Amino acid sequence: MENSSGISTTLFITFLLLIPSCCVIFVNCKTLESSSLSLDLTIPDILGFLDERLALIFPIIQAFKTTITSDPLGITSTWSGPNICNYTGFYCDNPPDNKTAVTVASIDFNGFQLSAPSLDGFIDQLPDLAIFHANSNNFSGTISPNIAKLKFLYELDLSNNLLSGVFPVSVLNMPTLSFLDIRYNLFSGTVPPSIFTEALDVLFLNNNNFALTLPNNLGDTKALYLTLANNKFTGPIPRSIRKASATLTEVLFLNNLLTGCLPYEIGFLKKATLLDAGNNLLTGPLPSSLGCLESVEQLNLAGNLLYGQIPEVVCALGNLANLSLSYNYFTKVGPLCRNMIKKGVADVRKNCILGLPNQRSAQECFAFFLSRRSCGNPAWFNFLPCKIPPLTMTRKRNLLSYSAPSRNRVLL
Numbered sequence: 001m002e003n004s005s006g007i008s009t010t011l012f013i014t015f016l017l018l019i020p021s022c023c024v025i026f027v028n029c030k031t032l033e034s035s036s037l038s039l040d041l042t043i044p045d046i047l048g049f050l051d052e053r054l055a056l057i058f059p060i061i062q063a064f065k066t067t068i069t070s071d072p073l074g075i076t077s078t079w080s081g082p083n084i085c086n087y088t089g090f091y092c093d094n095p096p097d098n099k100t101a102v103t104v105a106s107i108d109f110n111g112f113q114l115s116a117p118s119l120d121g122f123i124d125q126l127p128d129l130a131i132f133h134a135n136s137n138n139f140s141g142t143i144s145p146n147i148a149k150l151k152f153l154y155e156l157d158l159s160n161n162l163l164s165g166v167f168p169v170s171v172l173n174m175p176t177l178s179f180l181d182i183r184y185n186l187f188s189g190t191v192p193p194s195i196f197t198e199a200l201d202v203l204f205l206n207n208n209n210f211a212l213t214l215p216n217n218l219g220d221t222k223a224l225y226l227t228l229a230n231n232k233f234t235g236p237i238p239r240s241i242r243k244a245s246a247t248l249t250e251v252l253f254l255n256n257l258l259t260g261c262l263p264y265e266i267g268f269l270k271k272a273t274l275l276d277a278g279n280n281l282l283t284g285p286l287p288s289s290l291g292c293l294e295s296v297e298q299l300n301l302a303g304n305l306l307y308g309q310i311p312e313v314v315c316a317l318g319n320l321a322n323l324s325l326s327y328n329y330f331t332k333v334g335p336l337c338r339n340m341i342k343k344g345v346a347d348v349r350k351n352c353i354l355g356l357p358n359q360r361s362a363q364e365c366f367a368f369f370l371s372r373r374s375c376g377n378p379a380w381f382n383f384l385p386c387k388i389p390p391l392t393m394t395r396k397r398n399l400l401s402y403s404a405p406s407r408n409r410v411l412l
């Protein structure tokens with residue numbers, strides 16, 4: 001700086017002061033920004049910025065840096081000087097709208113343990129951001145509606161922070177977004193049902209305080225991974241879930257307040273490898289259609305109010321590695337399921353199955369069955385939306401391949 005000319009230094013300072021203040025004061029500061037930019041086109045070069053876009057966001061990053069209250073790993077000490085592309089956590093690339101420009105395209109703060117009272121005025125002011133990952137930090141506050149202005153953003157991972165407030169509805173106006181992970185925060189209130197019509201591949205909402213009756217359009221989701229676990233979702237699993245049969249791969253309803261009977265339409269989820277609706281208030285018999293979940297490896301319905309016979313077709317599923325049905329009120333199991341219990345694949349502890357160890361007491365079972373229970377049309381529960389080969393004990397099971405354990409799994 002000392003060696004650069006006085007004029008350019010003054011201009012640069014004007015430039016730094018001008019941009020953020022105009023952005024704060026005027027809603028539509030685009031024109032002002034670009035006019036001041038064209039005046040100062042040479043400035044960034046003089047000061048060593050690779051690109052004017054980097055010069056523009058420099059003050060944003062520096063302002064954010066001053067709000068950080070805890071940085072045990074010393075990350076922000078690398079955030080100085082004009083070489084923004086070399087700051088720890090910042091990644092540069094050529095933006096789609098100008099292949100010769102250089103800009104901050106992604107930020108990965110995963111595991112940095114940074115604390116700051118807010119991300120507002122930071123991510124929403126980085127106009128070229130495509131990816132923002134901030135898993136496992138201590139960021140608080142709410143999400144600025146201004147993130148809707150980020151026209152390239154497609155991955156937003158804010159998981160495992162202390163963020164609060166209502167669902168960040170501004171994401172509904174971001175057609176580029178395909179990955180939304182806000183699990184393990186303190187968000188509360190409802191979730192706008194239209195989130196399920198967004199073209200998201202991944203929607204992780206688990207471990208917040210969301211409360212909502214599952215909307216009828218849930219099945220419109222295009223998500224491969226949908227986690228609603230550990231919230232206060234209510235109501236039945238919507239029958240529309242069948243519409244997600246071509247995509248839904250892992251779905252977690254675990255630990256909510258879901259009620260009603262399982263719709264047979266769940267059986268259409270032929271891509272699902274993981275289906276978890278454990279620890280809810282679901283009732284009724286298991287629909288035989290579950291026997292059509294040809295990809296399912298883990299099926300968890302433990303801790304509900306389910307009853308009746310465990311359908312043999314479920315125990316015949318070739319990829320099933322874990323069938324958790326404990327803490328329900330099932331009364332019958334056939335030979336295939338008994339075999340699965342013996343092999344440790346099926347867990348039916350604490351049910352009402354005569355002759356098996358570790359069942360509920362007769363009084364508990366009696367009390368449960370005192371109330372009359374029904375689930376609409378009983379025919380639904382025998383309906384099979386797929387062709388199933390004859391059930392035999394010797395049916396060959398597909399073994400998981402060696403790559404299965406290392407596969408990128410949804411972690412709770």
Ligand SMILES: *[C@@H]1O[C@H](CO)[C@@H](O)[C@H](O)[C@H]1NC(C)=O
Binds near residue numbers: 083086
């Ligand atoms: C970028 O940072 C690395 C170490 O973090 C350093 O060795 C290198 O010189 C830096 N590059 C520039 C251009 O500042």
Ligand SMILES: *[C@@H]1O[C@H](CO)[C@@H](O)[C@H](O)[C@H]1NC(C)=O
Binds near residue numbers: 098099101102
């Ligand atoms: C593209 O970016 C380069 C480098 O920042 C800049 O010189 C050029 O004017 C930009 N082109 C347009 C059309 O904005």
Ligand SMILES: *[C@@H]1O[C@H](CO)[C@@H](O)[C@H](O)[C@H]1NC(C)=O
Binds near residue numbers: 072114137138
């Ligand atoms: C983050 O917040 C948690 C809970 O408030 C606290 O226990 C932890 O020490 C904080 N971590 C850092 C790095 O500040």
Ligand SMILES: *[C@@H]1O[C@H](CO)[C@@H](O)[C@H](O)[C@H]1NC(C)=O
Binds near residue numbers: 276278298300324
């Ligand atoms: C099977 O799934 C249940 C419920 O998700 C889980 O608690 C249990 O640990 C799993 N068992 C094995 C052997 O992985």
